[in-house]
Amino acid sequence: xxxxxxxxxxxxxxxxxxxxxxxxxxxxxxxxxxxxxxxxxxxxxxxxxxxxxxxxxxxxxxxxxxxxxxxxxxxxxxxxxxxxxxxxxxxxxxxxxxxxxxxxxxxxxxxxxxxxxxxxxxxxxxxxxxxxxxxxxxxxxxxxxxxxxxxxxxxxxxxxxxxxxxxxxxxxxxxxxxxxxxxxxxxxxxxxxxxxxxxxxxxxxxxxxxxxxxxxxxxxxxxxxxxxxxxxxxxxxxxxxxxxxxxxxxxxxxxxxxxxxxxxxxxxxxxxxxxxxxxxxxxxxxxxxxxxxxxxxxxxxxxxxxxxxxxxxxxxxxxxxxxxxxxxxxxxxxxxxxxxxxxxxxxxxxxxxxxxxxxxxxxxxxxxxxxxxxxxxxxxxxxxxxxxxxxxxxxxxxxxxxxxxxxxxxxxxxxxxxxxxxxxxxxxxxxxxxxxxxxxxxxxxx
Amino acid sequence: xxxxxxxxxxxxxxxxxxxxxxxxxxxxxxxxxxxxxxxxxxxxxxxxxxxxxxxxxxxxxxxxxxxxxxxxxxxxxxxxxxxxxxxxxxxxxxxxxxxxxxxxxxxxxxxxxxxxxxxxxxxxxxxxxxxxxxxxxxxxxxxxxxxxxxxxxxxxxxxxxxxxxxxxxxxxxxxxxxxxxxxxxxxxxxxxxxxxxxxxxxxxxxxxxxxxxxxxxxxxxxxxxxxxxxxxxxxxxxxxxxxxxxxxxxxxxxxxxxxxxxxxxxxxxxxxxxxxxxxxxxxxxxxxxxxxxxxxxxxxxxxxxxxxxxxxxxxxxxxxxxxxxxxxxxxxxxxxxxxxxxxxxxxxxxxxxxxxxxxxxxxxxxxxxxxxxxxxxxxxxxxxxxxxxxxxxxxxxxxxxxxxxxxxxxxxxxxxxxxxxxxxxxxxxxxxxxxxxxxxxxxxxx
Numbered sequence: 043x044x045x046x047x048x049x050x051x052x053x054x055x056x057x058x059x060x061x062x063x064x065x066x067x068x069x070x071x072x073x074x075x076x077x078x079x080x081x082x083x084x085x086x087x088x089x090x091x092x093x094x095x096x097x098x099x100x101x102x103x104x105x106x107x108x109x110x111x112x113x114x115x116x117x118x119x120x121x122x123x124x125x126x127x128x129x130x131x132x133x134x135x136x137x138x139x140x141x142x143x144x145x146x147x148x149x150x151x152x153x154x155x156x157x158x159x160x161x162x163x164x165x166x167x168x169x170x171x172x173x174x175x176x177x178x179x180x181x182x183x184x185x186x187x188x189x190x191x192x193x194x195x196x197x198x199x200x201x202x203x204x205x206x207x208x209x210x211x212x213x214x215x216x217x218x219x220x221x222x223x224x225x226x227x228x229x230x231x232x233x234x235x236x237x238x239x240x241x242x243x244x245x246x247x248x249x250x251x252x253x254x255x256x257x258x259x260x261x262x263x264x265x266x267x268x269x270x271x272x273x274x275x276x277x278x279x280x281x282x283x284x285x286x287x288x289x290x291x292x293x294x295x296x297x298x299x300x301x302x303x304x305x306x307x308x309x310x311x312x313x314x315x316x317x318x319x320x321x322x323x324x325x326x327x328x329x330x331x332x333x334x335x336x337x338x339x340x341x342x343x344x345x346x347x348x349x350x351x352x353x354x355x356x357x358x359x360x361x362x363x364x365x366x367x368x369x370x371x372x373x374x375x376x377x378x379x380x381x382x383x384x385x386x387x388x389x390x391x392x393x394x395x396x397x398x399x400x401x402x403x404x405x406x407x408x409x410x411x412x413x414x415x416x417x418x419x420x421x422x423x424x425x426x427x428x429x430x431x432x433x434x435x436x437x438x439x440x441x442x443x444x445x446x447x448x449x450x451x452x453x454x455x456x457x458x459x460x461x462x463x464x465x466x467x468x469x470x471x472x473x474x475x476x477x478x479x480x481x482x483x484x485x486x487x488x
Numbered sequence: 489x490x491x492x493x494x495x496x497x498x499x500x501x502x503x504x505x506x507x508x509x510x511x512x513x514x515x516x517x518x519x520x521x522x523x524x525x526x527x528x529x530x531x532x533x534x535x536x537x538x539x540x541x542x543x544x545x546x547x548x549x550x551x552x553x554x555x556x557x558x559x560x561x562x563x564x565x566x567x568x569x570x571x572x573x574x575x576x577x578x579x580x581x582x583x584x585x586x587x588x589x590x591x592x593x594x595x596x597x598x599x600x601x602x603x604x605x606x607x608x609x610x611x612x613x614x615x616x617x618x619x620x621x622x623x624x625x626x627x628x629x630x631x632x633x634x635x636x637x638x639x640x641x642x643x644x645x646x647x648x649x650x651x652x653x654x655x656x657x658x659x660x661x662x663x664x665x666x667x668x669x670x671x672x673x674x675x676x677x678x679x680x681x682x683x684x685x686x687x688x689x690x691x692x693x694x695x696x697x698x699x700x701x702x703x704x705x706x707x708x709x710x711x712x713x714x715x716x717x718x719x720x721x722x723x724x725x726x727x728x729x730x731x732x733x734x735x736x737x738x739x740x741x742x743x744x745x746x747x748x749x750x751x752x753x754x755x756x757x758x759x760x761x762x763x764x765x766x767x768x769x770x771x772x773x774x775x776x777x778x779x780x781x782x783x784x785x786x787x788x789x790x791x792x793x794x795x796x797x798x799x800x801x802x803x804x805x806x807x808x809x810x811x812x813x814x815x816x817x818x819x820x821x822x823x824x825x826x827x828x829x830x831x832x833x834x835x836x837x838x839x840x841x842x843x844x845x846x847x848x849x850x851x852x853x854x855x856x857x858x859x860x861x862x863x864x865x866x867x868x869x870x871x872x873x874x875x876x877x878x879x880x881x882x883x884x885x886x887x888x889x890x891x892x893x894x895x896x897x898x899x900x901x902x903x904x905x906x907x908x909x910x911x912x913x914x915x916x917x918x919x920x921x922x923x924x925x926x927x928x929x930x931x932x933x934x
Binding site for chain 1: 576603
């Protein structure tokens with residue numbers, strides 16, 4: 043009995059340092075020295091590939107977190123802040139994997155489109171079509187200050203820049219037609235210049251003549267991922283994204299979000315199956331539910347509340363050090379950072395009646411993403427329920443402490459999902475687009 | 489009998505597409521489809537490592553060549569123009585090698601220091617200290633037009649920017665002291681914030697607050713390479729470079745160049761052994777001298793003269809399509825591109841009384857670098873003579889057609905150099921600095 047691929051969920055592994063949980067580095071069995079260690083990342087990538095994940099995913103930040111108290115002391119002292127630059131890391135991990143997709147985050151606010159188009163096209167060639175770009179607009183002033191700017195762009199402005207940036211990048215990817223190479227050694231004709239195109243792009247933000255000096259990527263375009271949840275962010279995603287990494291802790295809201303995205307996608311002339319929605323989730327696996335809950339409690343005990351608040355300050359681009367730790371999160375306006383993240387945190391804070399100290403611990407855990415603690419069977423049930431009810435097309439896993447959280451999931455949860463026909467037993471294609479069931483884009487110049 | 493390392497030469501392999509020679513892609517045995525193929529680059533890197541090379545080296549360009557006739561038709565039609573973005577490529581090749589150094593070219597004119605510092609620091613971590621950055625200021629308007637600029641910066645201006653860029657990058661590499669990580673799981677102290685430093689850099693070109701969000705690279709600083717040969721370029725190299733990739737076709741001039749660099753180095757308070765000078769050379773190996781010369785002749789026959797002139801136009805940032813192909817290179821002033829390259833080409837053109845057509849073929853061959861055609865024994869003799877006479881500290885090999893030119897050198901010339909005690913039989917260290925005999929830089933914040 044075979045199961046149609048469209049009935050199977052997609053899984054990403056969002057790998058962060060030595061664990062997503064702010065206290066992951068302190069957990070038993072974790073080596074906190076691994077944050078820059080290639081052998082460690084290699085093992086993670088190969089574990090995820092053995093688990094037949096669609097992709098592994100790396101975040102990015104362009105500064106040390108220091109919005110809290112206007113110093114980096116809290117984050118440097120209590121958190122594993124150092125992390126690899128993801129484009130170089132993707133190059134390395136592509137070389138030692140065969141099938142799994144690889145996603146790197148890169149900012150449209152602090153990069154140039156020619157550079158990113160070229161790097162992602164190169165990676166897509168080197169990996170035979172396994173690359174995705176997670177498009178972000180960055181979050182705060184600390185990043186601006188490392189790029190000769192005084193402050194971070196306003197929300198709408200940076201989405202304007204993101205739109206133009208993406209337009210230029212996809213045009214650059216198309217600037218060589220698929221059949222531009224002639225490779226006629228006898229007559230000395232390497233390529234057909236009539237199939238290579240200038241862009242002559244001149245917009246509000248960029249002037250880029252093109253063409254790229256890399257041929258068209260194997261996937262046509264590397265897969266485009268986004269995480270924006272604001273109204274502007276949703277609209278941008280509906281126009282351009284192929285995967286949405288969402289933050290949706292509640293099943294009903296997740297279903298509404300997916301319906302909303304599908305409606306927007308139709309408005310832009312796309313079909314709902316051209317976009318896959320993968321909410322973040324942090325699974326905590328135990329032999330019993332009690333053991334899983336105990337692990338989670340232990341992790342929460344180990345988080346320094348100021349570490350979590352420092353991360354939240356960064357995400358909001360607002361210094362929370364000035365408020366009392368024993369009061370709730372105050373009402374704030376004009377957040378220049380991640381607005382939708384702020385809303386989620388505010389809801390969580392009110393719902394569970396949290397003080398700022400408690401909120402710091404909670405945010406340091408999963409950054410407002412969903413946490414599921416239970417046995418492998420319970421986690422599989424939970425994933426099946428979300429997936430089966432149309433709340434998502436799969437999940438972006440946020441392993442709490444590494445490598446164990448990932449290994450446990452691959453060894454214990456994946457076989458159950460496979461047994462139920464909810465997840466692939468083998469890769470059926472070679473490219474990330476094939477894993478995700480996404481079409482290869484037409485070339486606009488052909 | 490052991491030979492002191494200081495008496496041994498250093499070897500780089502400057503790998504360009506499917507061969508350095510403009511007609512390399514047409515040569516028998518070469519697969520021109522390899523320009524973006526990872527398996528191919530992997531084999532090259534492993535061959536160079538089997539040959540105990542100090543490093544492999546990748547150039548970079550930020551545009552398709554189109555200075556000639558203001559179109560890219562000539563270069564796209566006759567040359568293998570597509571090539572990988574070198575930072576991603578270095579990530580990939582670092583993952584499948586153990587000892588060999590890896591150098592990527594990156595421009596100070598069209599990048600941001602925070603990004604490059606972070607990428608090179610990451611690569612240095614992932615490879616355990618085997619990375620070098622070849623610092624260039626880029627060459628022409630085609631590159632400017634891909635980065636929202638109208639024209640390339642003037643020579644002196646772009647060196648001013650390069651100085652400041654490098655200052656910021658090295659400060660970022662130092663922004664975490666070597667012992668900043670505490671990793672105290674018990675007490676929850678990840679790092680010591682007093683050993684992490686803001687730069688608060690504000691200069692003519694950049695405002696960069698820092699610190700980096702990557703810990704200090706294993707080599708302290710990745711090795712710094714430069715190729716500038718103008719007076720400004722030499723001075724910049726003497727202050728900052730650790731390896732110079734020079735273009736010196738004549739032994740006497742090469743010795744003068746090396747003496748000049750040593751004198752300048754002393755002026756800046758450095759010692760001559762803190763800088764290694766590796767002139768480019770294209771060896772053409774035959775079973776007999778006649779066979780080698782026949783190979784070279786065949787390669788030259790296969791070059792389209794307009795392809796070579798198009799490359800030269802780009803390098804000079806001056807369109808040569810307006811001159812007669814049957815006349816010599818005219819006297820030109822105010823070249824905004826590679827000035828010292830222009831001088832070399834002009835000397836070569838006068839010395840050998842070349843028409844523009846002949847010059848195009850010659851430049852398409854080795855881009856004005858030295859070509860040595862002969863048996864393996866003759867090439868080893870020639871290398872020994874240059875090295876022994878103080879003309880250089882080793883060579884940056886420019887294999888004409890790949891993989892064969894590299895394989896032949898590793899199998900035939902390297903054993904002779906080893907036999908004579910002129911080249912290592914085994915790697916003695918683990919980092920590129922150790923291969924090159926370069927000290928690990930002190931941290932300016934410690």
